[in-house]
Amino acid sequence: MIKLKNVWKTYSGNVHALKRVTLHIKPGEFVSLVGQSGTGKTTLAKIIIAEERATQGRVIIGGWDITDIKRGDIPVLRRQIGVIFQDFKLLPRKTVFENVAFALAVAGAEQKKITTIVPQVLRIVGLEKKSARYPDELSGGEQQRVSIARSLVHRPKILIADEPTGNLDAINVQGITELLLKINSFGTTIVLVTHNPDVVNGLKKRVVTLDHGEVVSDQQIGRYMI
Amino acid sequence: MIFVSFYRASTFALQNFWRNLWLSLVTILILTLTLYSISIVLTLNYVTDQAIRIVKEKVDVDIFFDLGVPEKQIIEAQTFLKNMSEVKEVQYISADQALENFRTEHADDADIQAALAELDENPLQDSLIVKAHQVESYTTILSRLDQSEFAEIIESKDFDDSQEVIDTISSASNTITRAGYVLSGIFIFIAVVVVFNTVRLAIYAQSKEIGIMRLVGATNWFIRSPFLLEAILYGCIAALIVLGLLFFSVQTAAPYLNNFFAGYEFDLMAFFRAQYLTVFLAELAIAVLLSIVSSMIAIGRYLRA
Numbered sequence: 423m424i425k426l427k428n429v430w431k432t433y434s435g436n437v438h439a440l441k442r443v444t445l446h447i448k449p450g451e452f453v454s455l456v457g458q459s460g461t462g463k464t465t466l467a468k469i470i471i472a473e474e475r476a477t478q479g480r481v482i483i484g485g486w487d488i489t490d491i492k493r494g495d496i497p498v499l500r501r502q503i504g505v506i507f508q509d510f511k512l513l514p515r516k517t518v519f520e521n522v523a524f525a526l527a528v529a530g531a532e533q534k535k536i537t538t539i540v541p542q543v544l545r546i547v548g549l550e551k552k553s554a555r556y557p558d559e560l561s562g563g564e565q566q567r568v569s570i571a572r573s574l575v576h577r578p579k580i581l582i583a584d585e586p587t588g589n590l591d592a593i594n595v596q597g598i599t600e601l602l603l604k605i606n607s608f609g610t611t612i613v614l615v616t617h618n619p620d621v622v623n624g625l626k627k628r629v630v631t632l633d634h635g636e637v638v639s640d641q642q643i644g645r646y647m648i
Numbered sequence: 649m650i651f652v653s654f655y656r657a658s659t660f661a662l663q664n665f666w667r668n669l670w671l672s673l674v675t676i677l678i679l680t681l682t683l684y685s686i687s688i689v690l691t692l693n694y695v696t697d698q699a700i701r702i703v704k705e706k707v708d709v710d711i712f713f714d715l716g717v718p719e720k721q722i723i724e725a726q727t728f729l730k731n732m733s734e735v736k737e738v739q740y741i742s743a744d745q746a747l748e749n750f751r752t753e754h755a756d757d758a759d760i761q762a763a764l765a766e767l768d769e770n771p772l773q774d775s776l777i778v779k780a781h782q783v784e785s786y787t788t789i790l791s792r793l794d795q796s797e798f799a800e801i802i803e804s805k806d807f808d809d810s811q812e813v814i815d816t817i818s819s820a821s822n823t824i825t826r827a828g829y830v831l832s833g834i835f836i837f838i839a840v841v842v843v844f845n846t847v848r849l850a851i852y853a854q855s856k857e858i859g860i861m862r863l864v865g866a867t868n869w870f871i872r873s874p875f876l877l878e879a880i881l882y883g884c885i886a887a888l889i890v891l892g893l894l895f896f897s898v899q900t901a902a903p904y905l906n907n908f909f910a911g912y913e914f915d916l917m918a919f920f921r922a923q924y925l926t927v928f929l930a931e932l933a934i935a936v937l938l939s940i941v942s943s944m945i946a947i948g949r950y951l952r953a
Binding site: 493497499500501511529530572575 | 650652857859860861865866870871
């Protein structure tokens with residue numbers, strides 16, 4: 423599903439954010455990408471969604487070599503990969519329903535499709551009864567659920583979660599982790615970028631550890647090591 | 649799908665318009681001033697062109713013959729002139745005809761009528777009225793006539809040098825036009841900067857929305873289109889306002905100008921009425937082009953990042 427072959431990311435001044443990263447994530451896998459701050463986890467996530475380009479190496483997503491992806495093709499890629507962030511990225515003046523619908527609306531979906539899909543994904547994340555609320559009327563965990571719902575509307579094969587629990591309390595961390603496992607059980611490949619040892623250790627899934635931009639460990643049922 | 653996307657982009661564009669209402673109004677004002685100044689320059693150009701045309705039409709040369717020159721010779725002179733390629737028409741006015749014309753022209757003037765009645769013989773001469781195709785040709789025509797056999801039977805030539813009048817009008821018109829173009833150029837520059845700035849501010853105000861749009865797979869065209877449509881909306885509103893302003897200005901100025909051009913084929917209002925669709929479409933094209941160019945630069949710079 424995701425293949426990285428000897429990927430390097432070098433910034434000006436010869437700063438290497440990623441070095442020699444080779445990784446193969448199979449369809450339906452749940453992979454935690456761990457490491458301390460500044461080790462290149464987020465850079466790797468950005469390369470997968472083509473927000474950044476690898477300086478060297480090849481990046482292949484679902485058989486599609488996106489190393490030199492054309493700007494016009496990026497939207498097509500983004501509709502196949504759901505992304506969620508620590509800061510939720512919700513629009514404060516839109517309701518839960520509208521925030522989720524926004525992802526479909528800007529992709530040109532018919533209104534009929536929107537009214538069918540949005541309630542479905544809100545049900546998956548457990549927010550069907552709060553669809554008329556605004557983001558500031560929700561808890562942090564609920565806001566992250568809205569963000570997850572939005573990332574699911576295009577039925578992505580891959581979900582990239584970049585520190586999704588970073589702003590949440592323990593109970594909400596648990597809830598979001600369970601939600602990610604639930605989505606994974608539907609067959610969606612999950613890449614979880616985190617530095618929360620409790621989350622990683624509780625999952626008992628594959629763990630890839632990055633240190634100074636290099637993969638230093640790749641365990642099938644791993645633990646947080648650093 | 650295209651229709652749905654267009655509808656959504658239009659909705660976003662209208663939202664942007666209302667959210668930054670004051671900025672939108674200022675942008676429209678600047679576009680309006682730009683279009684209005686261009687229109688005024690073009691109208692002035694039209695009016696001065698008409699003035700020059702009318703003056704040119706008015707120019708002719710009267711050639712008076714010595715008393716007692718046989719009509720045959722005058723007809724020969726008329727043929728000589730007619731054969732010149734520069735000459736448009738030559739009209740023969742016999743002395744009798746001239747007297748008759750004079751009588752008719754002053755029919756209401758009792759003194760002149762009385763004086764005419766006193767005359768024993770016709771004091772007026774036979775004459776030819778020469779009209780050239782181009783004002784510049786009169787000097788050539790007259791010099792050729794001077795070198796011809798008819799020179800000795802010509803008593804006088806009455807040629808008020810209209811070239812001077814034409815030159816004065818042309819020069820004034822050129823000055824006005826040049827100043828107008830400079831002014832329009834300045835307005836165009838300001839309009840581009842203002843539209844650019846308005847679109848930039850709108851983009852900044854919505855950077856979060858744009859970020860999310862890109863994240864969830866909106867195409868660059870979809871992200872661009874609301875800003876483009878907003879700019880086109882500015883252009884359309886400005887063009888409509890200018891059309892109204894022009895109508896009002898022309899209506900106000902027309903009586904004075906028509907009075908000035910009285911007796912000639914000139915009606916500014918009729919011209920405007922006949923041309924208003926063309927004028928509007930031209931205004932619209934200029935405004936929309938200005939808006940599109942400046943907003944494309946503003947959006948392009950942002951989206952390239």
